[in-house]
Amino acid sequence: MSRRTRSFLGMTIILMLAAAGFIIRYDPSEAKYSIFREHRGQFDAVKSETLLLMDSLDERSDIGNTFIYSNNAAPPFHDSVNTELQDKIQQIAAWSRDSLDFVRYSRQDGKPLLRFVFDWEREHGPTYHIVYCASQSMVEQAYAAEPVKYKLTSLADGWYGIEIE
Structure with missing residues (x-):
């Protein structure tokens, strides 16, 4: 040669x-969470405004799932969501190429759990969630109660990625 x-x-x-x-x-699941990494400030702003909103609406320690936003409903926003919060959520939906399907809030044992649910109908791959909760064990507990398998990824302090298998 x-x-x-x-x-x-x-x-x-x-x-x-x-x-x-x-x-x-x-890891293709990491690519899904790039929207969070690129626009974390917007997610934090939605979290802050949602926590204030929900605290003003209900003083109970536990709140069932409240849909703050649903792209499958008319109107898409909870009645008490102001236009500023609507604009922030719509911006996240636009950045996700409209794969943001729901923003859900619940409170368990006094701790808030905020879920951004993407690609619910699996048009572009597995459904995934970007979740805020101060306690990882609370996130694990919430998803263990669901009849699905999932993969949890820590994204930042209090923020988690959940890929539904």
């Missing part, structure tokens, strides 16, 4: 190994 052929073969093998390493380490 000539020197040129060996060089070409060596470079080809290196490129194939690099590509294989990328494919093995690639």
